[in-house]
Amino acid sequence: MSDDLTTLHDDGVLEIPVSLETGGNALDRGAILAGTDALHRVMRGNLKARAVLLTGKGKNFCAGGNVSDFASADDRREFLRGLAHDLNTFLSALYATQLPTVAAVNGWAAGAGMSIALHADFAVGGQTTRLRPAYPGIGLSPDGGMSWLLPRIVGLGRARTILMRDEALDAETALDLGLLSEIAEDDSLVSSRARELAAELSNGPTGAYAAIRHLLMTSSSNTLAEQLTAEAESIADLAVTGEGVEGVDAFLAKRIPDFPSARS
Numbered sequence: 001m002s003d004d005l006t007t008l009h010d011d012g013v014l015e016i017p018v019s020l021e022t023g024g025n026a027l028d029r030g031a032i033l034a035g036t037d038a039l040h041r042v043m044r045g046n047l048k049a050r051a052v053l054l055t056g057k058g059k060n061f062c063a064g065g066n067v068s069d070f071a072s073a074d075d076r077r078e079f080l081r082g083l084a085h086d087l088n089t090f091l092s093a094l095y096a097t098q099l100p101t102v103a104a105v106n107g108w109a110a111g112a113g114m115s116i117a118l119h120a121d122f123a124v125g126g127q128t129t130r131l132r133p134a135y136p137g138i139g140l141s142p143d144g145g146m147s148w149l150l151p152r153i154v155g156l157g158r159a160r161t162i163l164m165r166d167e168a169l170d171a172e173t174a175l176d177l178g179l180l181s182e183i184a185e186d187d188s189l190v191s192s193r194a195r196e197l198a199a200e201l202s203n204g205p206t207g208a209y210a211a212i213r214h215l216l217m218t219s220s221s222n223t224l225a226e227q228l229t230a231e232a233e234s235i236a237d238l239a240v241t242g243e244g245v246e247g248v249d250a251f252l253a254k255r256i257p258d259f260p261s262a263r264s
């Protein structure tokens with residue numbers, strides 16, 4: 001399936017561009033709308049995806065919201081409020097599909113572009129990849145979940161300095177901080193490496209990936225006792241899924257598990 005913007009590849013990877021070459025690689029409203037629609041179709045079972053690949057079309061992954069649009073809005077408060085809620089709809093759909101997500105972070109990920117990259121389970125960068133909050137640079141505060149995700153990845157203190165100093169983080173720093181999961185050997189390899197990783201995940205136990213992400217994302221608000229209970233319920237639930245049965249059976253039969261067939 002492919003429309004002008006999103007593509008479902010034969011191996012189950014749903015590719016969603018978050019920015020286009022126009023507008024300085026700012027978030028593209030049409031692309032996010034198409035991506036949200038595709039994710040909703042996955043949730044309804046009308047689209048058989050097994051992994052999501054977020055990309056940027058052009059030299060940057062995403063430069064955040066289109067600042068020119070902000071300036072031209074009649075009511076800037078309501079306009080930005082609406083955009084932020086629209087972005088939240090996209091991000092909520094990303095989690096609701098319960099699919100592993102890879103971001104191909106070429107060039108800059110700034111503003112909401114950095115926020116989106118933080119939501120990916122795996123963010124593949126290149127030698128010149130840089131992440132920058134950008135919000136304070138134009139007198140704004142973060143959106144897209146950055147103030148929730150960033151402190152949980154790097155710690156509250158470091159998150160505060162990154163945000164309040166609007167730090168531009170180079171690839172190595174972002175990798176050290178856990179904001180990138182790997183750096184491709186060359187900028188030209190970011191897209192192909194991210195695509196390859198998404199294909200690997202698409203062939204894996206996507207139900208287990210989703211459970212792992214849910215357990216990790218909820219752990220910070222759970223007590224240890226609550227988390228122990230959540231883990232016990234999760235492993236029990238997965239044990240009787242197609243993938244859970246296939247994983248155990250394949251191990252005992254000393255063969256490679258066929259998770260995609262077990263899930264479908």
Ligand SMILES: CCCCCCCCCCCCC/C=C/C(=O)SCCNC(=O)CCNC(=O)[C@H](O)C(C)(C)COP(=O)(O)OP(=O)(O)OC[C@H]1O[C@@H](n2cnc3c(N)ncnc32)[C@H](O)[C@@H]1OP(=O)(O)O
Binds near residue numbers: 023028029067
């Ligand atoms: C139900 C679904 C509904 C779908 C709808 C969804 C809506 C989606 C939108 C959601 C938005 C939510 C709110 C978001 C808020 C933010 O993100 S606020 C932060 C905004 N971003 C910025 O402030 C970053 C600004 N850009 C930069 O800092 C730098 O450009 C860069 C990203 C660090 C890259 O630098 P560099 O490579 O040096 O390029 P430049 O020369 O700076 O830029 C090239 C040209 O592109 C223009 N440009 C760059 N970024 C933007 C931008 N964000 N908006 C508009 N234009 C931008 C820049 O002006 C240059 O233009 P020219 O001078 O004409 O070449």
